[in-house]
Amino acid sequence: MIDSRQIQEMLPHRYPFLLVDRILEIEPGKRVVGLKNVTINEAFFQGHFPGQPIMPGVLVIEAMAQVGGILLMRTLNVSAEKKLLYLAGIDRAKFRRPVLPGDQVRFEVELIQLRSRTCRMRASALVDGKLAVEAELSCIVVDRESTNPPPDVPVAMGQQ
Helix, strand or coil, X not given: CECHHHHHHHCCXXXXXXXXXXXXXXXXXXXXXXXXXXXXXXXXXXXXXXXCXXXXXXXXXXXXXXXXHHHHHHHHCCCCCCEEEEEEEEEEEEECCCCCCCCEEEEEEEEEEECCCEEEEEEEEEECCEEEEEEEEEEEEEEXXXXXXXXXXXXXXXXX
């Protein structure tokens, strides 16, 4: 098991964007299982949506990517001090049910393909054993010393 302190050693994310509480299982090069306990105290619930709080789907995808990032960091045996992972693609995303305050989300991520700088992962988010979100994620590994993303990584909207 990997706790939140160890997760912070592996990922550069911090509150409020660290969306993984614990890693339950990890098989480097194969798969990982992580958890997120969703509480009403999450900052995003203030505006999404007042009176009917739902975890934004993009944040569920981000949490899946973070869990996958832990798998990749362990697989490549690198640290967050030396490498960063950029989310480069989201394919076949399906949102099956909402994630609500009080839910415990179990993320299951499987490595599909790993090349020198890129990887593809199949990810799912489950609540009470029921599928909430699924997607295939692509990411690219870059040196942390580089201040700019490589030219083949899409720029986030609003930064163009």
